[in-house]
Amino acid sequence: MEIRHFRYFLAVARHRNFTRAAEQLDIAPPTLSRQIQDMERALGTRLFIRRQRDVSLTEAGTALLAEAEATVRQFEFAQRNAQRAGRGEIGHIELGYVASAVYSGVLQRQVQAFCAEFADVSLSVRESPMALLPGLVAEGRYDIGYIRSPMTLPDGVEALRLGSEGFVLALPQGSWLLGLKAITCEHLQNETFILPEQISGTLQVAAQGGYAPRLGPQPGGLVAVIALVSLGQGVAVVPESVVGHVSLPGVQYRNIQGSDASSWLSLIYRRFEKAPAVARYIQHVKHNPTL
Structure with missing residues (x-):
């Protein structure tokens, strides 16, 4: 029958x-x-x-x-x-992200908008070291990822550019720089820079000041970077979205006058993605990149 x-x-x-x-x-x-x-x-x-x-x-x-x-x-x-x-209306997505995607609010807005429309797609969302994230997407350990660009990507992985933002300077409480009315790129020539995972901001600021930066440790995520600043180990050039979201004792944030250094968040994914739910998420972000 x-x-x-x-x-x-x-x-x-x-x-x-x-x-x-x-x-x-x-x-x-x-x-x-x-x-x-x-x-x-x-x-x-x-x-x-x-x-x-x-x-x-x-x-x-x-x-x-x-x-x-x-x-x-x-x-x-x-x-x-x-x-x-x-049609990609049900399924599962493994998503990795860097901390600044959370501080900027991009991750929350895009995940919540997608889940509101496709409630039967489950997401596993985890923070990941940025240096590893593109490779993990290429290997299939993650389906998609949020990184801070620019950075080199493996073959077969593409990036969708999202909103850009400038940088601010994280300073220890006792820094002489806090006594200045305005801090320029040139003022930082003799400072030790604590390096976040995305070092492009540090390099751009130093290039605009006309010097090679004195590079300090690169401890990992932004909280670890700012923790070293709070201990007086140096200064750090960090995304401006950190201000108001990461507040540690002994740290103050200042604008860098005259600097146009910037970076942007990107959604990374496999070029020939076949999983319908993952492809649906990618298309959703492509149609709503400014969320």
């Missing part, structure tokens, strides 16, 4: 009439009658008591009714789920 046999059986059981059931199914009554007879032969028992004007279920038909309804329901559910999965 096939799923259509169960549908035919249910139509006759509901209408208690072959003609009305055939009309609902859009088939000829003799065709429907033959299909039910085929079903009865396959089961080795009668399902209906046939009368001149209507039919009624036999005991075997009554026993089959609930199971047939459940079978058709489950089949339709599986069919709908397969179709939804193919």
Whole structure:
């Protein structure tokens, strides 16, 4: 038997009439009658008591009714789920991000907007070291990632540019620079720079000041960077979104006058992504890059 046999059986059981059931199914009554007879032969028992004007279920038909309804329901559910999965409306996404994606609010806005539209797609969201994240996306450990650009990406990984932002200077409480009305790139020539994961801001500021920067440690995430600043180990050029989100004792933030150094967040993903849910997320961000 096939799923259509169960549908035919249910139509006759509901209408208690072959003609009305055939009309609902859009088939000829003799065709429907033959299909039910085929079903009865396959089961080795009668399902209906046939009368001149209507039919009624036999005991075997009554026993089959609930199971047939459940079978058709489950089949339709599986069919709908397969179709939804193919459209990217259900599935799972592994997402990695760097801390500044959270400080800027980009990660929250884009994930929440996607989940509001595609509530049946589950996301596993984890912070990851930026140096490792592109490789993890290329290897399939993550499906997508939020990084701070510019940075070199592996073959097969592409980046979608999102909003850009400038940099600020994180200073220890006792720094002489805090006594200046305005801090320029040139004032930082003799400072030791604590390096965040994305060092482009540090290099841009030094280039604008006309010197090679004195490079200090690169401890990892932005909180670790600012922690070293609070300990008096140096200064740090960090994304301006950090201000108001990472506040540690002994640290103050200042603008760098005359500097146009900037960076931007990017969504990275595999160029030929085949998973429908992941492709759906990428398209959602492409259509809403400024969220």
